[in-house]
Every structure is written in C-alpha cells, then in structure tokens.
Amino acid sequence: MSTEQVNTNNTSTKHLSVKRYLPDNSAESYWQEYELPVDDSTSLLDALNHIKEQLDSTLSYRWSCRMAICGSCGVMVNGIPKLGCKTFLRDYEGDIRIEPLSHFPVQRDLVVDMAIFLEHLAAVKPYLIDDNPAKPYDPTAPETYQQSPEQLARYKQFANCINCGLCYSACPQFGLNPEFLGPAALTLAHRYNLDSRDHGKKQRMAELNRHEGVWSCTFVGFCSKVCPKNVDPAAAVNQGKVEAAKHTLIALFKG
Amino acid sequence: MNKHKPQHELQHKQAFDEPLWWGLFSAGGVCFAVLLPAVILFIAVLLPLGLLPANALNYERASALLFSVPGFLFVGAVICLPLFHAAHRLRHGLFDISVGSDALNKKLMYGGAALLSVFALGLVIAGMLS
Ligand code: SF4
Numbered sequence: 001m002s003t004e005q006v007n008t009n010n011t012s013t014k015h016l017s018v019k020r021y022l023p024d025n026s027a028e029s030y031w032q033e034y035e036l037p038v039d040d041s042t043s044l045l046d047a048l049n050h051i052k053e054q055l056d057s058t059l060s061y062r063w064s065c066r067m068a069i070c071g072s073c074g075v076m077v078n079g080i081p082k083l084g085c086k087t088f089l090r091d092y093e094g095d096i097r098i099e100p101l102s103h104f105p106v107q108r109d110l111v112v113d114m115a116i117f118l119e120h121l122a123a124v125k126p127y128l129i130d131d132n133p134a135k136p137y138d139p140t141a142p143e144t145y146q147q148s149p150e151q152l153a154r155y156k157q158f159a160n161c162i163n164c165g166l167c168y169s170a171c172p173q174f175g176l177n178p179e180f181l182g183p184a185a186l187t188l189a190h191r192y193n194l195d196s197r198d199h200g201k202k203q204r205m206a207e208l209n210r211h212e213g214v215w216s217c218t219f220v221g222f223c224s225k226v227c228p229k230n231v232d233p234a235a236a237v238n239q240g241k242v243e244a245a246k247h248t249l250i251a252l253f254k255g
Numbered sequence: 256m257n258k259h260k261p262q263h264e265l266q267h268k269q270a271f272d273e274p275l276w277w278g279l280f281s282a283g284g285v286c287f288a289v290l291l292p293a294v295i296l297f298i299a300v301l302l303p304l305g306l307l308p309a310n311a312l313n314y315e316r317a318s319a320l321l322f323s324v325p326g327f328l329f330v331g332a333v334i335c336l337p338l339f340h341a342a343h344r345l346r347h348g349l350f351d352i353s354v355g356s357d358a359l360n361k362k363l364m365y366g367g368a369a370l371l372s373v374f375a376l377g378l379v380i381a382g383m384l385s
C-alpha cells in the first residue's frame with residue numbers, strides 16, 4: 001500500500017470528547033467537544049496534536065516517541081486505558097471519550113501525576129544487585145554479564161515494560177489502595193528476581209511479601225489485557241505469590 | 256515511601272499469614288473444581304434420583320466410608336478446603352465493595368471457615384470413635 005493511499009483512505013470527520021481540567025480557571029473538570037478530520041492512519045495522538053495545533057492550543061497532554069516505546073501518552077479511551085500513539089480512530093465509531101488515566105491525581109487536562117507509580121517502581125530495587133562480585137580492573141575476575149539464551153528467556157517477557165502505567169489505571173486494587181505496589185512494579189521485581197546475574201531477591205522479597213505487595217492482588221487480570229507490550233503483569237504477580245509463599249516458609253524454618 | 260525505611264521496619268510489616276490463606280485458597284479452588292462437581296453429581300443428583308445401585312450408599316456403607324481415615328480426608332477436601340476458598344473470596348469481595356475493615360473481615364471469614372471445619376472434622380472423628 002503506498003503512503004498516498006493510506007493518507008487518503010476513508011477520510012471522514014470524527015467527534016472527540018475530551019475531559020478538560022484547567023485548575024487555574026476552575027476547580028471543576030468539564031467535557032469539551034472537538035470535530036476533526038481523520039483518515040485510516042490517524043492515531044489518537046495525531047488527533048490530539050491536530051487539536052492542539054489547529055483548534056485549541058490550551059489542551060495539555062503528554063507524548064514523546066509516538067511509537068509505543070516511551071510510555072508517556074497513556075489516556076482513557078471510552079473508559080479503557082490506552083496508549084494514544086497505538087490507538088487508531090478508525091477502530092472507533094460514534095462518540096470517542098478521552099479522559100486522563102484513572103487512579104492517578106490529575107494535574108491538568110490529560111496530564112496525571114505519576115509520582116506514586118515511580119515510588120513503587122523504585123521500592124522494588126529494579127536493578128541488578130551484586131551482579132559482579134569482582135572488584136573493578138581485577139585481572140582474575142570472572143567474565144561478567146554472561147547469560148545463556150535460556151537464562152535470558154526466563155525473564156525476557158517481563159523486561160518489556162515501558163512504564164506507561166496503563167496497568168495501574170486498569171487495576172481496581174490500586175484504585176482502592178494506592179499503597180499497593182501494583183502490576184508493573186511487582187512485575188519488574190519478578191523480572192530481576194528471575195535474572196541469573198542478580199542476587200537481590202532477598203531484599204525484594206521483603207517488599208513483595210507485604211499486604212501492599214503481591215498479597216493485595218486478587219487476580220483480576222485486566223492489567224494483562226490493557227498492557228500494550230504484552231508483558232502479562234498478572235502472571236508475574238501470581239508467580240510472585242508463589243515466590244513470596246516459599247520465602248515465608250523458608251523464613252519460618254530458619255526462625 | 257518505603258524505599259527510605261530501614262530493613263527491620265519492612266520486616267515488621269511482613270505479611271506472614273497471607274501465604275497460608277492464599278495456600279488454603281488455592282488448594283480449596285482445586286478441590287472445588289475437581290472434586291465437588293463429581294460429589295454433587297453422585298450424592299445430590301444420581302442418589303436421590305435412584306440412579307445408583309440400591310445399596311451403593313446405604314446407611315452401613317456410607318457410615319463405614321465416612322468414619323474412616325479416607326472419610327476424614329474426603330471431608331477435608333470437599334468441605335474444609337472449599338470453605339477457606341470461599342472465605343478468601345468473601346474477604347476480598349468485601350474489601351472490593353468497601354464493606355467493613357479488612358482486619359475484622361479476615362478474622363470473621365477465616366474464623367468462620369476454621370470453626371465450620373473443626374465442626375465437620377470433629378463429627379467424623381466422633382463417628383470414628385463411637
Ligand atoms: S506492565 Fe504493561 S501496562 Fe503496565 S506499565 Fe508496563 S508496559 Fe505499561
């Protein structure tokens with residue numbers, strides 16, 4: 001298909017309702033309607049850019065990469081968390097309702113405050129711990145960072161997270177209790193626990209085996225449905241429950 | 256912010272009971288799915304309809320089966336574990352609809368399941384001893 005064909009295919013006018021919140025003007029949020037030309041290749045992010053450039057420069061939203069890798073363009077589309085750049089208006093009929101991501105404090109229009117999510121990510125120590133026991137420049141040191149394809153395969157899927165936070169908007173338990181570490185943080189913990197180079201599992205288990213760790217999850221599974229990178233956080237959290245149970249048993253026997 | 260808390264404080268907040276509840280919930284779920292349909296089919300459908308041989312579960316046979324070690328295990332798998340499964344679901348369901356406090360719900364639900372379990376297993380033991 002040539003680019004020209006894509007661009008001119010099925011050009012039509014679509015209706016977008018955007019939930020606006022401008023704290024400088026009013027403490028209340030309100031719905032604003034926009035009509036805009038779209039075709040088969042128009043993503044929701046393209047549409048928001050069109051609004052900002054052509055119709056209403058006061059609209060605020062986040063984006064950067066426009067290719068589903070930076071994770072900054074998450075919004076609710078008809079109540080479902082989606083990446084704006086990976087969502088195409090051709091897939092929607094009728095009114096399309098755009099809101100900021102659920103369960104996060106709204107700062108302005110579609111921009112939310114993700115601080116608590118970042119705190120939860122940091123809490124699980126998402127980095128290799130004691131991966132290299134050798135001192136720097138030690139000539140007798142073993143070769144570091146060696147990993148077989150099988151060892152890589154154990155955690156690879158869980159390493160694809162782009163920290164978009166869609167799974168937090170999908171998670172009713174995070175909605176009820178923001179102290180819950182949540183899908184992505186628990187998945188990241190599991191990803192490092194499964195990494196053959198890592199030795200930090202014990203430290204992470206102390207975080208995971210709390211009420212606000214894996215045990216707040218009730219296996220709703222919506223996180224895995226909305227994840228744009230097929231990370232399957234629900235599977236990771238439930239494997240984390242098995243690990244936390246083992247950790248507790250071991251702790252009991254060791255006293 | 257948990258990342259600033261020292262290790263002993265984290266240790267303090269460890270949920271040592273949750274693995275137990277979750278383990279009972281999981282085991283109960285398996286029993287629910289695998290055993291209960293068959294049990295209901297035989298005891299609650301086929302037997303009352305008279306579709307089983309007449310003395311397959313007459314009084315002597317049934318009490319001999321029940322008041323034995325296998326009978327004890329049967330009650331554990333068909334009554335006690337599913338009770339804990341249901342208790343876990345109820346506790347989380349109550350939290351989901353914001354009813355009561357989780358600490359109290361936990362005691363009520365698991366306590367109820369434990370009480371009914373002790374009662375059921377106690378009946379079997381009493382039958383075995385008599
Ligand atoms: S697990 Fe998926 S939905 Fe959740 S933050 Fe990572 S990429 Fe986004």
Ligand code: FES
Nearest residue numbers: 065066071073085
């Ligand atoms: S703009 Fe980067 S993920 Fe959508």
